Amino acid sequence: xxxxxxxxxxxxxxxxxxxxxxxxxxxxxxxxxxxxxxxxxxxxxxxxxxxxxxxxxxxxxxxxxxxxxxxxxxxxxxxxxxxxxxxxxxxxxxxxxxxxxxxxxxxxxxxxxxxxx
Amino acid sequence: xxxxxxxxxxxxxxxxxxxxxxxxxxxxxxxxxxxxxxxxxxxxxxxxxxxxxxxxxxxxxxxxxxxxxxxxxxxxxxxxxxxxxxxxxxxxxxxxxxxxxxxxxxxxxxxxx
Numbered sequence: 127x128x129x130x131x132x133x134x135x136x137x138x139x140x141x142x143x144x145x146x147x148x149x150x151x152x153x154x155x156x157x158x159x160x161x162x163x164x165x166x167x168x169x170x171x172x173x174x175x176x177x178x179x180x181x182x183x184x185x186x187x188x189x190x191x192x193x194x195x196x197x198x199x200x201x202x203x204x205x206x207x208x209x210x211x212x213x214x215x216x217x218x219x220x221x222x223x224x225x226x227x228x229x230x231x232x233x234x235x236x237x238x239x240x241x242x243x
Numbered sequence: 244x245x246x247x248x249x250x251x252x253x254x255x256x257x258x259x260x261x262x263x264x265x266x267x268x269x270x271x272x273x274x275x276x277x278x279x280x281x282x283x284x285x286x287x288x289x290x291x292x293x294x295x296x297x298x299x300x301x302x303x304x305x306x307x308x309x310x311x312x313x314x315x316x317x318x319x320x321x322x323x324x325x326x327x328x329x330x331x332x333x334x335x336x337x338x339x340x341x342x343x344x345x346x347x348x349x350x351x352x353x354x355x356x
Contacts, residue, residue, distance in 0.1 A: 132286075160343055170287070170332065170346045219286050225342040230275025230294065232336075232344055234286035 128154045130222045132235035139210055140243055147205045147238045149220030155200035156222035160232065161193075164217045176203050210242040246270045247335050249347035257355050262320040264350050266333030269314065273345075274338030276309060278318045281330045281349070290331075291318070294338075323354045 129152040139145050149159055158177050162170040174190075176182040176197035184190045192214075194206040203222075207214055217239050221232040248267045256262045268276070274295045279287035293300040293307045293316065300307050306319045320327055333347040 130286075158342075162346075169348045170344075172343060172345070175343055217284065221286075221344070223342055225336070225339065227339060229289070229292045230277055230336055230338065230342065231289045231292060232342060234279075234288075236286045237284065239284060 128152075128222070128226075128233045130156075130220065130233045130235040132218075132220055132238050134238060135236060136239045136241075138241045138243065141211055142209055144206055144208045145210055145240060147207075147218055147220075147240070149203045149205070149222070149235050151201045151222045151233070154222075156203070156224075157200065158223045159197055159203040160221045160223075161195060161203075161205050162219045162221065164219065164237075170219060173205075207240065210240070212242045215240055215242045245348075246273075247333055247345045247347040249333050249350050251350050252348070253351045253353070255353045255355060256323050258325060259322045262318075262323045262327065262352055262354070264318040264320075264331050264333070264352070266316050266318075266347055267314055268316075268335050270335070270345075271314070272337055273335040275336045275342070276307070276316050277334045277336070277344065278305075278307060279332045279334060279346075280327075281332060283330075287332060320352075323352075325354050325356055328352055328354045 161173045174182045174184045182195035197203040219237040221234045277292040278290040281287040291305045330349045334344040
């Protein structure tokens, strides 16, 4: 299957700082990328959908000014958590498409653990 | 509004026996239903999926059954192996034209030796 890579896998930052997480599709062109977050022992919640070259579409309740998403190329999307607070500590996961037409599968990155002190 | 629901947070099964994971959904527009396996601090790994036009899909030890009238699907793992111990997420999408995934809450499977 296709490979999606996230960086960094772990990041610790101080409250009030900004953190950028990168998501790359390594062997295919991803016209659409999705950003999810997962709190401990909970489901993966979709935060936003980003299409290459256009503004991201945010899910209800997700602050677009806090979670900045950029999808400037077909292989790279970035999520920037601005003015991070401890409640932003979570596991952030990206996924990329187009989907496998035979299975409906999206390809996921390894995830990034953000800890805000 | 949780459109995909997994009502069993955990399942414990003996090695060699069958594991049955259940999932319900509310959106009749979903076109693909998928199962992902996930370990802590890792991304989900695709297991198997089924399109809405089918009622069964099988891949090795994994079989997914879809009951559209009941808006219910299940994943059968047989025989269960210790390496199957993980969190299993049910997910659904609108298909090729709307492929963002909605996930259930997950079921933690523990396979006992």
